[in-house]
Amino acid sequence: MRQYLDLCQRIVDEGVWVENRRTGKRCLTVINADLTYNVADNEFPIITTRKSYWKAAIAEFLGYIRGYDNAADFRKLGAKTWDANANENQAWLNNPARKGTDDMGRVYGVQGRAWRKPNGETVDQLRKIVDDLSRGIDDRGEILTFLNPGEFDLGCLRPCMYNHTFSLLGDTLYLTSYQRSCDVPLGLNFNQIQVFTFLALMAQITGKKPGQAYHKIVNAHIYEDQLELMRDVQLKRQPFPSPKLEINPDIKTLKDLETWVTMDDFKVVGYECHEPIKYPFSV
Numbered sequence: 001m002r003q004y005l006d007l008c009q010r011i012v013d014e015g016v017w018v019e020n021r022r023t024g025k026r027c028l029t030v031i032n033a034d035l036t037y038n039v040a041d042n043e044f045p046i047i048t049t050r051k052s053y054w055k056a057a058i059a060e061f062l063g064y065i066r067g068y069d070n071a072a073d074f075r076k077l078g079a080k081t082w083d084a085n086a087n088e089n090q091a092w093l094n095n096p097a098r099k100g101t102d103d104m105g106r107v108y109g110v111q112g113r114a115w116r117k118p119n120g121e122t123v124d125q126l127r128k129i130v131d132d133l134s135r136g137i138d139d140r141g142e143i144l145t146f147l148n149p150g151e152f153d154l155g156c157l158r159p160c161m162y163n164h165t166f167s168l169l170g171d172t173l174y175l176t177s178y179q180r181s182c183d184v185p186l187g188l189n190f191n192q193i194q195v196f197t198f199l200a201l202m203a204q205i206t207g208k209k210p211g212q213a214y215h216k217i218v219n220a221h222i223y224e225d226q227l228e229l230m231r232d233v234q235l236k237r238q239p240f241p242s243p244k245l246e247i248n249p250d251i252k253t254l255k256d257l258e259t260w261v262t263m264d265d266f267k268v269v270g271y272e273c274h275e276p277i278k279y280p281f282s283v
């Protein structure tokens with residue numbers, strides 16, 4: 001939690017105003033942030049200086065694992081987070097590739113589970129990683145990448161957290177995740193939880209011990225209409241100790257994640273937090 005607040009404070013103190021054409025809003029911006037999550041000791045990196053809707057964050061990531069391309073499927077799991085990008089962004093609404101209401105196009109999990117090859121076949125990146133790690137193999141290229149520049153125009157948004165690389169040292173599993181663009185008040189609240197939970201889940205289904213998760217962010221920003229709430233409300237609060245994440249131990253395979261897992265299979269124990277803060281969202 002401290003590292004999150006330090007990043008927010010750094011943006012407030014040292015950030016530079018940058019115009020953003022896509023949203024039409026200015027962002028107070030810093031370049032480069034490195035966050036580390038201790039998954040080995042289950043220090044769940046949830047925000048405590050406001051209420052965090054952590055189930056929606058995990059639901060969103062489970063949707064990526066399943067390769068969903070439709071905001072309605074995300075809603076069924078418990079995340080409304082893709083409604084606006086799928087249905088309210090004019091550039092995407094005008095795009096002939098959009099297949100109708102709720103379609104997100106070839107984003108995130110679609111690339112992760114069905115990257116298109118020139119011969120028409122697809123590559124399931126996640127399956128390969130799970131198979132390798134389960135057999136104790138780290139070929140130094142256990143990479144799940146959602147960033148496919150050749151298909152940017154076929155999706156509603158370029159992936160923000162676009163690369164997850166797994167590493168094995170003995171029987172301990174590590175994760176390094178890269179993010180090109182980060183909405184710190186809204187997105188990072190979710191992304192921290194997602195990086196942590198992804199490592200915990202992958203360790204569980206491959207029979208490894210979870211180690212540390214390393215989260216590397218390039219452009220970290222606060223939108224102009226979020227600044228006051230961050231500076232004058234959230235940053236004035238004192239954080240509570242971090243709670244624990246409990247994952248149903250019956251989740252043992254990638255197939256389990258793809259088929260029956262719901263948000264009831266996740267619990268956060270000992271979560272103490274301040275009042276909710278509703279930050280504006282930019283489409």
Ligand SMILES: Nc1nc(=O)c2c([nH]1)NC[C@@H]1CN(c3ccc(C(=O)N[C@@H](CCC(=O)O)C(=O)O)cc3)CN21
Pocket residue numbers: 052053056080081082085157183186187188189190277278279281282283
């Ligand atoms: N501008 C922007 N910021 C983002 O963080 C973001 C995007 N766009 N587009 C794609 C995804 C969608 N994500 C989102 C979208 C909405 C919330 C959000 O509104 N969160 C609220 C309430 C969540 C709820 O009620 O379930 C929050 O207070 O955290 C968070 C992340 C993260 N991403």
Ligand SMILES: O=c1ccn([C@H]2C[C@H](O)[C@@H](COP(=O)(O)O)O2)c(=O)[nH]1
Pocket residue numbers: 022157158160161181182183184186187188191
């Ligand atoms: O997981 C996510 C997804 C999105 N974001 C934020 C970062 C930016 O504020 C917008 C994306 O806008 P771009 O113009 O494509 O950079 O969404 C996030 O923080 N986390």
